[in-house]
Amino acid sequence: MTQELSKQYNPKDTESKWYKIWEENNLFSAAPSPDKLPYCIVIPPPNVTGILHMGHALNNTIQDILIRYKKMRGFAALWMPGTDHAGIATQNVVEKALAKEGLKRQDLGREKFLEKVWEWKQLYGTTIINQLKKIGCACDWERARFTMDQDYSLAVTEAFVRLYEKKLIYQGHYIINWCPRCQTALSDEEASHIDLEGNLYYLKYPLKDNPQEFISVATTRPETMLGDTAVAVNPKDKRYKKYIGKYLILPIINRPIKIIADSIIDMQFGSGAVKVTPAHDLNDYALGKKHGLEFINVLAPDGRMNELAQKFCGLERFKAREAILEDLKLLGLLEKITPHTLSVKHCYRCNTIVEPYLSKQWFVKMKPLAKPAIAAVKKEKIKFYPARWTKVYLNWMENIQDWCISRQIWWGHRMPVYYCKNCREKNPKAGIIVSRIKPSKCPKCGSENLTQEEDVLDTWFSSWLWPFATFYWPKENADLKYFYPTATLVTAPEIIFFWVARMIMAGFEFKQQIPFKNVYIHGTVRDSQGKKMSKSLGNALDPLEVIAEYGTDALRFSLISITSQGQDVYLSKDRFEQGRNFANKIWNASRFILTNLKPEDVNVDLCVFFKREQLDIVNRWILSRFYTTLEKVGKELDNFKFNEAASSLYSFFWHEFCDWYLELIKPQIGQKQTQIVMYKVLEKYLRLIHPFMPFISEEIWQRLPGAKDSTPSTHPGLKPGVCSGLMVSKVEPSIMQQNWPHLQSELINKQDELQMELAFEVINVIRNTRAELEVNPASRIDIQISVASKLTQKSLGLLSGYIKNLAKINDLTLTEKYIAQNNQYAVVFKDLHIVMPLEGIVNIAQQLNKTNLKIDKLKSEIKNKEGMLVNKNFTLRAPEEIVEAEKNKLIDMREQVKKLEAIKNGLR
């Protein structure tokens, strides 16, 4: 403590220093402990391609608060970190890098390309991890996992094989979402709808028997007409009834196609006749199956037309659309074009319009998996915070579709599926071998001519195992036993379906248990316009820039302050000033305390010293306020009300501890009792604020000279009978290892608080009056206070020293009765008259006016109350204490009016 403290808090000096020390001393590591209960959070693994954005900052700050808090509460708190290989996203990034060298992945070939990706991962994959360290995350980094690690991959294979053996994985020919740019299938969740202004094109198809007659069909995707194999109408549609069963000639292609009837067709829409393209539309696919139609695929995987598109072969799909429309126009077969808004699926990675595409893919049957996952949430074994997400989850789960898990990319877990060429030649449906390890020969025919499936698995097929695969499942080790099921999952609403729901299903399927007990869903970070913050929109605030400018603790505290449960977060840069100012306030208050501290006074056993009765009122008051705050913050954290906890901590420290307490005790700061109380409150407060502001709390805590605290206490995280021991700074070097302060509820006293509040109000009234009367702020004046109640008089007497000091009073006299006198100005406050000399008052008329306004306002309120109290409906039905309170208020107000009238007369 010999070191000078600078006038301003400088985060740069402290942050990297402490993080390094915490890390070097292994303070982030957690292990099973016989005395402690487990508390585990698995991080939503950021993509290896990731760069820290505000969403990460918010998400990880919340987790860090929980981990640090629970650790102080005695839990063996483990924050399991790691990264996700993010199949498509990462492959895209590396492909882009290759493109700069004029290379495509195909130029390298699969193996070489994967080497490149791994290289890239080694170089850049830790960027996001280092950024998480920068915001202070207390992750157990030694446990960090990567979804493509060898051990983790074993878990992925295991899961696949088990599901396949249970016949929950199957291969099928279906219409899936195809991204022509990424050239892979996407799950429904990866293809999001975006509304586009498009057109509805009416095409005329001539009848085979009578080419002069036409049926007009409406479509938004004219290029798919090349693959039409029928036209469908509603059987009840009078316009078309006579044509059902007849044939049309598909223009350009000149293929005869049948007119079929199906009640699914909406007669109101378009022309009431629908072209059916079973290979390029989900509905048409169903129709095709039902009516035994031909499936004609006219597209190539890269989004160009294929040879079945005849003369349009090789044209890009939207170019082909133009060309086909042009041809139809020339043929006189384009009836009309009307504007039409349609919602089109886009690839969530590259935003390309997705093509419904008929292909062979692998699927997971989801209905059986969903069943226990639905039940667990219904029975509240897993709870969502805020609760409304429960409904969203259940709704999705109850309508769940099979999950397309195959991807036609290279970066990812290769499926453990092998094909026996020999068997397949005899029967194309046979010869599929699913195996944990690559088989050397076919178990059926013994052939060694085996090839592995080219496709890789959807990224989420590995991340849904995260809560247990990170513990080396399928091995059952001690850590997995101890920490699983984990406690809380903290995430954003965007990935409830992608990740949360699937983890719950995987938890039941592979561990027969829930993966976590609570799911806290925080809001989306948006800019001040309400737009989602993203790099592509260019509206992103870079957390690292904010840290450089305001400090990490400021970033964290501000973010948390504005995150009310479940609401989206609207950010602009100036919001971080509050956090920075608060850090500075803590710094300066601590500086004040430390420079005024006598170490020999505070180096005592703090918990033994105090008996409430031994303390003076101000010290009793601040302790009472501190413990009230402690209790409140604990409850708020336990209920995931982070912003409320932040606000409680903020207003206690700034407005109660600094504005009042430190000001009040300045004259008595050398007294032993005050030394100890102010020291004790600061020391404990640092522990409360530590989960929110880890760096500044450690920096100051380390400078505290005395014994920290030895309150023995039990904490919720300690097993029954276990008591946390003495906490002395020499033994425990970091605030991270301290206990959350023990709640000494015997030090909470409402009487003390009321008494102090009265003094504060009196001081406020005097200050306010002084300002109104334009009394020189530096001058001390005489004040006389008359109080009817003996009790109030006594307590004011006790506090008169403080009042005199903070209200700049020269002489304070307390009298029983108020007698109006000339040359005096009096203010009525409750049953008090606060009287000061009129000398120096500039504007009596103005004061008179103010007094009159007050009287008028009171009178109208009195009228209101009188009406209320005459109303039998109120007096008979409202609870007695409310009626009683109203009566008292009325009496008070009448009194006040009387007093104000008296003052008015005095002013004249």
Add this chain to the structure above:
RNA sequence: GGGCGCAUAGCUCAGUUGGUUAGAGCGCUACAUUCACAUUGUAGAAGUCGUAGGUUCGAGUCCUAUUGCGCCCACCA
């Protein structure tokens, strides 16, 4: 088409189970600067709680309808 969220001070938002006098931060106004902190202090101005009904002795809070904004889900060609 279905579902969810939001609307409270100039701005951004809190407001627990309905209790009559609605809070914070920022901004604004006035004053204060050797005494921890101008990233400060003291004081002040500022709101018919989106609109219309209803329940109730009493509604920012509960119900119904309605307007505006945002989000999610959904196979209208």
